[in-house]
Amino acid sequence: MAHNFEPAVPVHTYQRIVDQIEQAIVSGAIPVGSQLASERDLMVQFGVSRPTVREALRILQSMGLIESRPGTRGGPQVLAPTSKNLSRSIRAMVGTDALNVAELVQYRVVLEGSTCKLAALRHTPAQLERMRVAVERMSVAAAENAADFADADLEFHEAIWAASGNGILEMSGQAVSGVLRGLMQRDSEGSGLDNSVKLASAEIDRGLFDAIAARDAQLAGRIARRAVAERFAPLLDSESDRQALELLAE
Known part of the structure; x- marks a missing residue:
């Protein structure tokens, strides 16, 4: 034929x-x-x-x-590869439909679950302190509905990625996080006068910090997967994509 x-x-x-x-x-x-x-x-x-x-x-x-x-x-x-270069490539793939948003969100769920599990096992006292300071900043910013909440949130997750001890996971976390933040077209500071989103996110990350500090890798992974799935589920239009996301978040 x-x-x-x-x-x-x-x-x-x-x-x-x-x-x-x-x-x-x-x-x-x-x-x-x-x-x-x-x-x-x-x-x-x-x-x-x-x-x-x-x-x-x-x-x-x-x-x-x-x-x-x-x-x-x-x-x-x-030059050595950077998360900025990787983020640019991922953004280009999403923009040209070579990679769809559902796939990106699914990958973020798996990525966060894995990095948090490794961070729970591998973190050093200095890395744990970095996470603690960041999560405290988040709590204060959430209570005050402050604009720097997003910076503290990013600092917390960057500390986790670094504590995973895996450079590829750290770079991927930075790249994928940047792309998804752009797709959402807002971050937690975009919730305006209603700081309920910030407060809920700060509470989740406090629980995640406690799990990592206790070196409970399984619990840390579950909290991270669920948090990412719930946050980015609104980006998905297909019921099958939402079901897949729910499966990965378990």
């Missing part, structure tokens, strides 16, 4: 350069912190013009893979 193929699209030369350099960085062939060859050397290696090399470098810089620094010899410096 014949298949309906789409017309072939030529690949720009600069994109081939981007693909090769990106692969070299991801594979570790070009280590983080090292410098690429100069523009002149890249022109020779790839057999292309300077504008083509510059366009490839511009794209790589926009991807957060390299950074040009004035006064340095050689080419741009290779």
Whole structure:
């Protein structure tokens, strides 16, 4: 049976350069912190013009893979992956329908449950103190309906992600949290004069802190999963998506 193929699209030369350099960085062939060859050397290696090399470098810089620094010899410096870059990629996937919101919320539920369980097992006294200070700030801000509640909330969860001891989970937590906050188009400070949302959230996070402090990993995971599911369920339109979210939150 014949298949309906789409017309072939030529690949720009600069994109081939981007693909090769990106692969070299991801594979570790070009280590983080090292410098690429100069523009002149890249022109020779790839057999292309300077504008083509510059366009490839511009794209790589926009991807957060390299950074040009004035006064340095050689080419741009290779950067380590950051949560900002990951957040940008996730936001782009959601915007182009390559990733839907339901999948993102489901992932956040699993992610938070896992990081909180690890934080309960692995936290240090200093990390626990950081969480305690943040959750106290949340309680005070909630009672006063203060605008800095969201900052304290984020600080609390960043402390948990760091205490998980897993860099990938920490980076993912920061990235996914940022995207979902944007999709909600508000955070807790958006509740206006009614601070019931803040008060309820502060109470939940107080319970989560107590579970982590007691090193009760299972309880911490359950509290975190349930809290995320209840908060972001309004983003879901499909009944099947809500059922899936409920299953993951158990």
